Amino acid sequence: MNTQIFRQYDIRGIADRDLDNELVFGLGLAFAHFAKMKLGKSELSVVVGRDARVSSDRIFCALADGLVKGGATVVDIGMVPTPLVYFARVQGSHDACIQITGSHNAGEYNGFKMMVGADTLHGAAIQELRGIIADKSAAEAAQPGEIIADENVISDYLNYVGGNVKMGSKPLKVVVDCGNGIAGVAAPQLVQDVLGAQMIPLFVEPDGNFPNHHPDPTVLENLQDVMAAVREHQADLGIAYDGDGDRIGVVDHKGEVIWGDKLMILLSRDVLKSNPGATIIGEVKCSQTLFDDIQKHGGNAVMSKVGHSLIKAKIKETGAKLAGEMSGHIFFNDRYFGFDDALYATARLLEILSNTDQDLGQLLGDVPETFATPELRLDCPDDVKFDVPGKVAEQFSKEWEVNTLDGVRINFGDGWGLVRASNTGPVLVMRVEAGTPERRDELLGWLENAVKSAIA
Structure with a gap:
């Protein structure tokens, strides 16, 4: 077992080398044992989703086998973005969830993002899982679980978001670049059908080999296509997603990148209008202009450690209404559930833009230049x-x-x-x-x- 795959925020490695069926089965068995112990329950329902990587189906089978033999009911929601796994856990009142994903890593990678109850596993909890796998201390349950399919999660999610935001009268033209990641199964429908924008699609077909560009919107090279398309089509903005749909990249009407901390300024101003004095979290890599702007608009600015798991814990601790990272993880705890969701962030951004006659540049025009x-x-x-x-x-x-x-x-x-x-x-x-x-x-x-x- 390669112990290096058990990382601070998740489990991740090269699928064919580090995530063989024996280890993945052991993880499923260990997770069922761990979750029952943490929740004090003898029965367990676990939502499991996966991204579009070549190895994801194989890994799902081995993981589900381990979970079932550990006595868990596996709710198979198929190939969906990571935020929809979290959404399905909350909406279905399930005990835990696992997303099989390599996130923004290259196609040969895969891994696992995990929640037990409302807690995202990180740090010591992931190392505890590693110990259970290594010691083989999780026994098979006397009564195995089962696998049930839920094929309605995408439509349920789209319906929920459609009822959550109030689009204005201004028509929007939006370039959507899914980078051949799993966001392609929901983002185009969200932007075009639910939010009513005119959409120019780029690389929306999921392909685990990522043939067009790497699905990581924090790297400028990966945004060249969406930047060019915004200029070509004279779009209002462009949206790009990472491989599993929990991070967002934004390009303004001029084809210039709005990085995560600057996007947070726009979002935080909107949240503070309806939540005066709210706590809003940025992490240590964010621009000082973000923290200053939150304070200027009456909010309580809190600086956090980097890492989506750590920020979710900070949201629980502080009751923050919004949090975000330079990397494009955006966490709405205002009208939403407090987890990072790039598709929901898209909806809230388009809601803002459709209800004003100003463009992105004008909305951020008073931010001091740094x-x-x-x-x-x-x-x-x-x-x-x-x-x-x-x-x-x-x-x-x-x-x-x-x-x-x-x-x-x-x-x-x-x-x-x-x-x-x-x-x-x-x-x-x-x-x-x-x-x-x-x-x-x-x-x-x-x-x-x-x-x-x-x-x-």
Whole structure:
């Protein structure tokens, strides 16, 4: 068993190498045991969905076999985006759920995102599952479960979202790029049929080989098609999704990218109109303009660690109405259930745009201009990376305010810099923002020198 697949937020590895049938069966058996123990129940219903990867059907069969032999009833909802698995658990009052997905990784990867009750499994819970699999301590149940199919989840979801948002009178033209990911089974119907927009589709046919571009909207290269299509068709905006439909990328009417933290400014203003004083969460990689704008509009801005599982836990802790990440995970706890859902975020964004005569650029025109680096990634061994942010904090703390919530974020007064260890690979993540390109580059130089010194 490759223990490296048991990660901070999920289980993920190369399907044919790391996720053979024996391990996946063991995971199903262990999950049934774990969920019953955590919920204090002798019977268990588990919603299971999957993305369109080549390995997903095989993995589903092995996982379902383990769950059933562990005494769980498996609710098979077929190939759906990850948020629809969460939706099905809530709407059907099921005990737990698992989505089989490699998220935005290349086609040879696959994995599992898991919830027990309202809690997303992460950190110690995932390691506890690993221990149960390794020890073979989960016995088969005396009374096995069964597999039942629910083929109505997509239509139920679309009906729910249609009744949740109130579209205005302004017609919208929207480019939708699903990147051949699983969002293609629902996003086109949502945008065109439910929300009534004119849609220009790109790569909406699910294909686990991702033949057109990688389904990761945080990478500028992957947004070139949607950017070009917006300009060509003079669309109001473009939407791109990651491989499993829980992250969103947005392009404005000029074909320019609206990154996750800037999108959050627009969404947070809308949420605060109907929820004055609400708590809204951004993570440590987000622009300072987001936190400042939330406060300016009467909200309570909270900074969180990076990671969808950790943010969901923070939402539960604080009662936040909205949360978001640079990566495009958007969590609505206003009129919705508090989990990350790129399709629902699409609906709320189109709701805003259809009810105003302003375009995206005008709506965000008063946000102070800043100059930020993209997310910079520096290779760093796993046994070294977690020590680096602390050493960097020591170097800067004598002169500047440092925040060590997740790595180190240094406030330079007229800008900030971040160094944190990735939880998903042997990498350090850096980001810098300042009021001018020259100051940004200067701060980045300071940060790079500090990191080199810390690694040496």
